[in-house]
Amino acid sequence: MTSPSSSSSDTDAPASVPAKVKKEALGWMEWIRGWLYLAYEMLFQRIMASHLQNPLPLPPLDDVTCVITGSTSGIGRETARQMAQAGAHVVMAVRNTKAAHELIRKWQDEWSGMGLPLNIEVMELDLLSLESVVKFSEAWNARLGPLHVLINNAGIFSIGEPQKFSKDGYEEHMQVNHLAPALLSVLLLPSLIRGSPSRIVNVNSIMHQVGFVDTEDMNVTSGKRKFTSLVGYSSSKLAQVMFSSILHKKLPAEAGISVICVSPGIVQTNVARDLPKIVQTGYRLIPYFIFNAEEGSRSSLFAATDPQIPEYCELLKTDEWPVSAFISQDCRPTNPSEEAHNLETSYRVWEKTLQMVGLPSDAVEKLLEGEDISCKFGAQQHQD
Numbered sequence: 001m002t003s004p005s006s007s008s009s010d011t012d013a014p015a016s017v018p019a020k021v022k023k024e025a026l027g028w029m030e031w032i033r034g035w036l037y038l039a040y041e042m043l044f045q046r047i048m049a050s051h052l053q054n055p056l057p058l059p060p061l062d063d064v065t066c067v068i069t070g071s072t073s074g075i076g077r078e079t080a081r082q083m084a085q086a087g088a089h090v091v092m093a094v095r096n097t098k099a100a101h102e103l104i105r106k107w108q109d110e111w112s113g114m115g116l117p118l119n120i121e122v123m124e125l126d127l128l129s130l131e132s133v134v135k136f137s138e139a140w141n142a143r144l145g146p147l148h149v150l151i152n153n154a155g156i157f158s159i160g161e162p163q164k165f166s167k168d169g170y171e172e173h174m175q176v177n178h179l180a181p182a183l184l185s186v187l188l189l190p191s192l193i194r195g196s197p198s199r200i201v202n203v204n205s206i207m208h209q210v211g212f213v214d215t216e217d218m219n220v221t222s223g224k225r226k227f228t229s230l231v232g233y234s235s236s237k238l239a240q241v242m243f244s245s246i247l248h249k250k251l252p253a254e255a256g257i258s259v260i261c262v263s264p265g266i267v268q269t270n271v272a273r274d275l276p277k278i279v280q281t282g283y284r285l286i287p288y289f290i291f292n293a294e295e296g297s298r299s300s301l302f303a304a305t306d307p308q309i310p311e312y313c314e315l316l317k318t319d320e321w322p323v324s325a326f327i328s329q330d331c332r333p334t335n336p337s338e339e340a341h342n343l344e345t346s347y348r349v350w351e352k353t354l355q356m357v358g359l360p361s362d363a364v365e366k367l368l369e370g371e372d373i374s375c376k377f378g379a380q381q382h383q384d
């Protein structure tokens with residue numbers, strides 16, 4: 001794999017460099033370019049990915065333990081099934097545990113006679129509750145076992161819905177797609193260190209290209225921007241890329257943890273469940289352009305298992321590349337948006353995120369030194 005070609009001459013500068021005038025919105029050119037990327041992906045993703053097999057062949061994963069969020073539906077469900085069939089110990093981290101148990105029964109039946117029973121278990125995790133994230137992480141870390149792959153797959157895109165807030169007070173797209181996965185990634189670092197070489201795979205989206213993050217208005221309530229589900233979704237996905245870039249920088253090579261964002265392509269899943277029925281029907285009528293879930297799971301599976309990924313992430317680190325690895329729907333390294341290269345904003349997103357999820361600003365440094373940290377949302381849980 002080679003580094004993606006640079007699209008931006010923007011800041012390789014550390015946070016200490018004097019801030020430029022703060023951007024209030026995405027520039028018109030960036031916005032148009034973002035939408036063109038989206039249209040291009042929609043029309044040509046199948047051609048771009050024509051070199052890939054479906055399903056993606058996986059290496060034996062018998063020694064791999066993997067946590068996959070949102071594995072009851074769509075891309076996460078396919079990822080969980082295929083990783084388990086390749087031999088991995090898969091933990092389905094889901095809010096609907098009944099649906100997950102039913103899926104496991106179905107998969108075991110289908111797999112019967114083809115090898116050892118699948119090694120899958122279910123643990124409850126509701127990303128709309130940061131307390132649930134802390135509870136999940138504490139339960140997992142208490143096992144004192146290794147975690148080799150964390151796939152932050154769960155996500156929402158509540159198209160056309162009014163703005164909603166979690167009980168923690170955060171806009172729901174921002175919480176489910178960025179804040180909760182960020183908290184989970186940091187809190188699981190002790191297990192990921194035990195599993196090193198290990199990986200954090202964030203299922204992102206080409207839609208980050210049209211996103212903009214205002215760290216003073218993460219909930220989009222100031223009135224500076226009008227909230228739409230598109231604004232909520234694209235901002236949350238860009239925030240995830242920016243947070244991943246700083247996490248990637250803060251993890252030293254010795255920690256052996258690769259941080260990767262992936263774009264699954266445009267995939268027929270339940271993500272469009274909130275679209276009007278007529279649009280959903282239209283969606284189904286264009287199967288040539290849209291991936292099925294198996295095709296859409298390939299970039300996640302690639303990022304989770306390809307042997308060259310750690311080396312590639314290291315290369316980006318050595319080159320002081322401003323963004324973490326980003327793998328496109330055709331399983332090739334690509335460049336996230338120009339705005340994602342803005343290191344000043346990425347550092348602001350990092351700080352703001354840690355503050356919002358109730359972690360100290362030196363959480364990662366402390367965990368790397370083997371120290372304990374506490375999360376504000378865990379404290380609530382212990383008081384109950």
Ligand SMILES: NC(=O)c1ccc[n+]([C@@H]2O[C@H](COP(=O)([O-])OP(=O)(O)OC[C@H]3O[C@@H](n4cnc5c(N)ncnc54)[C@H](OP(=O)(O)O)[C@@H]3O)[C@@H](O)[C@H]2O)c1
Pocket residue numbers: 069070071072073074075076093094095096125126127128129152153154155156157176203204205206263264265266267268269270271272
């Ligand atoms: N489909 C696409 O075209 C597309 C394109 C780009 C990126 N993506 C990204 O791919 C990822 C997977 O989406 P998908 O297309 O497979 O959609 P999906 O079929 O709707 O699956 C989303 C999964 O996330 C889970 N989830 C939602 N809210 C949750 C919460 N509060 N706590 C825990 N789990 C929660 C859902 O659980 P329930 O079943 O319980 O609701 C479901 O298992 C998302 O991050 C999405 O943004 C999708």
